[in-house]
Amino acid sequence: NAGVTQTPKFRVLKTGQSMTLLCAQDMNHEYMYWYRQDPGMGLRLIHYSVGEGTTAKGEVPDGYNVSRLKKQNFLLGLESAAPSQTSVYFCASSLGLAGADTQYFGPGTRLTVL
């Protein structure tokens, strides 16, 4: 039982490049989330999913897209990276609704956009 895993752990991009972050969970959780964490700030929700095939916008969705084609995977895409997207990205999952149920977090992806 690996819990929540994220790929890659680190990445450096140039402005305008694209990339996809992969999140996988093996706990059969319905709900999955993508957050970003910036220095001196709390985590902010980018996008979330309430089940396979569904996605919804969170607090800071601009510049990101997501897909949940399989229940266990949640992908975060950056189509045209900008320096403002330099951050640490965390994926999380929960069995029930976040807040009613514990969220389990991945180890994070540190992204730098030059």
Added chain:
Amino acid sequence: KQEVTQIPAALSVPEGENLVLNCSFTDSAIYNLQWFRQDPGKGLTSLLLIQSSQREQTSGRLNASLDKSSGRSTLYIAASQPGDSATYLCAVDTGGFKTIFGAGTRLFVKA
């Protein structure tokens, strides 16, 4: 707009000391409050979740309290150990997939 504040931003204590971490929120209309631990370069680990109808939760040396009316929560750590050194974050759930996180308190326990 819900805001979550954690003070102090950093704290250093000698081993064995009992300590309290503070979390305040501006809107008392919350579903629950959760405390997390974050180790450097790692993800968050949930420590305690307090439902809005509860006043406190305990796990081992940790005790978290919730006072919705005053917009406050505290995390009490008894007999602190060097292994407790980490960043502690609180988060409030306001419903509708809106979990608001504080910026965290970085704790260092000196041996």
